[in-house]
Amino acid sequence: MHVETPSPVDASAPGRASLSSTERLLIGLLVVGTFVVILNETIMGVALPRLMADLEITAATAQWLTTAFLLTMAIVIPATGYLLQRFSTRTIFVTAMTLFSAGTLIAAIAPGFELLLVGRVVQAGGTAMMMPLLTTTILNLVPPQSRGRIMGTMSIVIAVAPAIGPTVSGLILRVTSWRWIFGLVLPIALVVLVLGAVLIKNVTVPRKVPFDLLSLLLSAAAFGGLVYGLSSIGESASGHTPVAPWIPISIGVVALVVFVARQFVLQREDRALLDLRTFASTPFSIAVVVLIVAMMALFGSLIVLPLYLQNVLGLDTLATGLLMLPGGIVMGVLSPIVGRLYDRVGPRPLVVPGTVLVSAALWLMTMLDVDTSRGMVVGIHVVLMVGLAFVFTPLFTSSLGSLPPKLYAHGSAIVSTLQQVAGAAGTALFIAVMTTWTTSDLADGAAPMDATMTGIHAAFLCGGAISLIAVAASLFVRPAPPSQPETVEVPSDATAATPAGV
DSSP states (O other), rough: OOOOOOOOTTOOOOHHHHHHHHHHHHHHHHHHHHHHHHTTTTTTGHHHHHHHHHTOOOOHTHHHHHHHHHHHHHHGGGGGHHHHHHHHHHOOOOOOEEEEHHHHHHHHOSSSSSHHHHHHHHHHHHHHHHHHHHHHHHHHHHHGHHHHHHHHHIIIIIIHHHHHHHHHHHHHHHHHTHHHHTTTTTHHHHHHHHHHHHHHOOOOOOOOOOOOOOHHHHHHHHHHHHHHHHHHHHHHHTOOOSOOOOHHHHHHHHHHHHHHHHHHHGGTOOOSSSSSGGGGSSHHHHHHHHHHHHHHHHHHHHHHHHHHHHHSSSOHHHHHHHHHHHHHHHHHHHHHHHHHHHHHHOEEEEEEEEHHHHHHHHHTTOOOOTTTOOHHHHHHHHHHHHHHHHHHHHHHHHHHTOOGGHHHHHHHHHHHHHHHHHHHHHHHHHHHHHHHHHHHHHHOOOOOHHHHHHHHHHHOOOOOOOOHHHHHHHTTTOOOSOEEEEEEETTTTTTTOOOOTT
């Protein structure tokens, strides 16, 4: 039986100005699939109180449904640099959506907490593959002069899906059981899986690449330890964590140092799990710094702002989700527009005003109090989301577009990994500052509402201060070079693997 091996696609080839219908279909399915799986990162937060009552579990136990999801993502994503080179597009897509669908089904029918936790972990395994797969596919297929527009669509997935997760969850919980959070997602995931299995064609040639088990174990300890430790800081400040955060954070830091040292050695022979030569690109390095701060601002505000709306203004979960919905919609509308602007003017004219808006929104949030109107809160949140819309698309496009093609998979994995760490760090920072100041004021005899507002003010003040780093760094953002040199040698024994499923 004859097996057709696809030819590698050179997105920068002369005369290649547009995508074929097959390539548009592939990217469209990847965008829809990735949106569905990323939505689950934040969809559980609003549902935790209901789960605690229905499953008779404590808050610390329920929090593991989110923590385990983030941990699995942090452990799996670093390995995607290897997976995207070793296996075909279709194989990775089908595997990722199968894992996500299976995890969603397990969670929907779970009779208790233990099986629900298993479902979340299986979901996260599929989620971790989708974002790097989408990014790498776009970089391989889309010509450089058109990447901004497509990356703008991708930014909807990255930023809008987490932003509207609480809204979707709040709407579902208002009318039905928490199980429908998974039950409504499952049919969509299955449709995307079936369409992908039937219609997606392989657009890259898999090749045999070395696999270093020790690097995988070190990355799991490093990124898993950091994400777990950072995620538990807020719980620790409230006295609700079984392990002091400094222990997993210390383990993560030590493992990260050893992991980085090993990658420097292995990449000399193109055997690294994550090739750190990506950071030799100045546009990539600067963009990553700004991106980390932006992700910290996004996830930090997503955790503290709902607490302000519920604990200070007295709104329920549905009203909280609806008040945050306009910002998510605005970002979704703006992202493709910003992508088109990027193709015309490059990153710096967009990123600089974007970071200024993000910083302005965080400083405005320090002025929130018990008398602030809902309209003012919505307006500030919209300003934050407008700023982030002008930041994400240019940063993703310029950072990854500055790499040589053979580092696309590694760059995608690195950016996705740092997103998770930055999100956990932003959440930890905002919650830790808020909890510390609130607890201190309560100890001094302040009224609970006043103490809560002091903590919230301190959290946003800290976020505003950090946002100034992004503003300063944005001045140094550079466009991707017009052509990418092939600086990474492929081992002479690398051979193309037969695409699975063909």
